[in-house]
Amino acid sequence: MLRVIVCLKQAIDVTQLKMDSKTLRLMTEEAPRKISDFDKNALEEAIRIKECLGCEVVTVTVTAEEAKTTVKEALAMGADRAYVIKDPKIAGIDTLTTAKILAEAIKRLGAFDLILCGEASIDSFSGQVAARLAEILGIPLLTSANKVIVKDSDIIVERNLSSRYETVKAKMPALVSVTWGINQPRIPSLMAIMKASKKEIVEWNIEDLGFTSEKLESSDMTIEILDVSVPKIERKKRKLEGENAAETAEKLVKALIQEGVIGGGDF
């Protein structure tokens, strides 16, 4: 039977992230967590492959925090088993280390056909883990997938590359990263949620995977985040009103000519 591994990040729900009005810092600790959006698309795609061709869907999550609720949602959506590499030492690691930990975990899971990842995470939006993981595992990488077709031992992917679509083919095992547009992730039914509570969640720490805390702290950190500030967007916020639509429109046209963004030679 086919074996599909989905990498799931427990990300900060950025839509609910708030700023502390006194310190002007983002309250990342307090913000709720969820499955990163693109990763959820990857999971949905895996479940669709399962429904279509039959396969085992296994999720892998690397986290510094408790991730039970997040992972249970994945199981309720239709994953068969979840692996969680949970360790406080994982806090603040870079994409290279994340990919190394994922690779070690995946090696311990045995043979697989396909790894599905989200193109980027909603919080750090680095978009590197999938590419780095494929590189470490030495398997084909197909990014920005808009459509995924498994055909015998081949994987065929339609890639959305902003200015064009490309269809690309590779031999499995391979790694595919998916875009937002690939599907609409399902909302699990109550029945599915109940059934999921019986599914297995395997928890590992980094020592289980042969890492030491010293190694995580020192040589493996390739970047350092110095600061995260809240962007100041300074806009005029001028409200334009008129007796009727025509008058309002006139006001806008005048303002835009003054701004120098329209008019002059163009008109």
Add this chain to the structure above:
Amino acid sequence: MNEYKGIWAFSEDHSLLLEILGKGREIADKLETEVTAIVLGHNVKEKAEEAATYGADKVYLIDNPLLESFQSERYLSALTSLTFRYKPETFLIGSTKDGKALAARLATRLNTGCITDCIQLELTDEKKLVAKKIVYGGKGIATILWQVKPQIATIPLRTFTKLEFREKKGQIIQLDVELEEPKTRRLTVRPLEVSRIRVEEAEIIVSCGRGFEKKEDLALAEELAKVLNAQVGCSRPLAEDRKWFTEWIGLSGHKVKPKLYIALGISGVIQHVAGIRDSKVIVAINKDENAPIFEIADYAIVGDIHEIVPALIKAFQKCLQK
């Protein structure tokens, strides 16, 4: 002693390469070091010549039929060989989707760090390079530095500007490296409709959001765009949910910085705002006076697009006749 030297620039998108060279030149001058452009392809002598006049002191050119079009493993192996051989301190790579994956894979082979989608690159007082990048869906800007070398960064289109043409011309050095076998095979390429592409390059964008309830209403936006010689864009729901567009503007789609951005019926969720924040002037038209888009707009009109847009079309036309 620091064995890593100089700033490198690469993009398979040639115009993006020239933009990156502009920034590379600026940093290199402050550090008193050299800028090297990497040009890969087949029969691309002209591109190498152009890179040499737009800021590169040196151009490493690999001209090989196997490099004619972008192929990940071939391009990656070429860049890996060059980087191992010549050890750049900083490597700036164009942040196309292929470029980003390439940069992350290269960084993995070199066991180094990569910062993607940098919106700014600066030097600290100690002359260390720091990058700024948008995080948390536009709610934060992270300042990041590298702990190891080479320092790899990816730069999106239109983040920096290419230099003016210069008389000073860099040296072109033709090289040859061994290329790896591809792991993937391209079967077909299908371009997107011309009118929908390259919103990044548009000077004026008329953008549609959920306020457009019927597909026919898009004609309003298109007519306005025609009068202004603008590109039409949209926010995510019109592409994702309604499938009226194949592309959208926002953090997960196209990031734009036009002179003028006209948001029609767009509510302005943070992911969308993050994609338009560098626009010079933002105009928002929305019937909901509490729409978050008004918080980041220069000019706000509360009203129905069906009334305001036709009036705008007339007003712009009148101004055009003068």
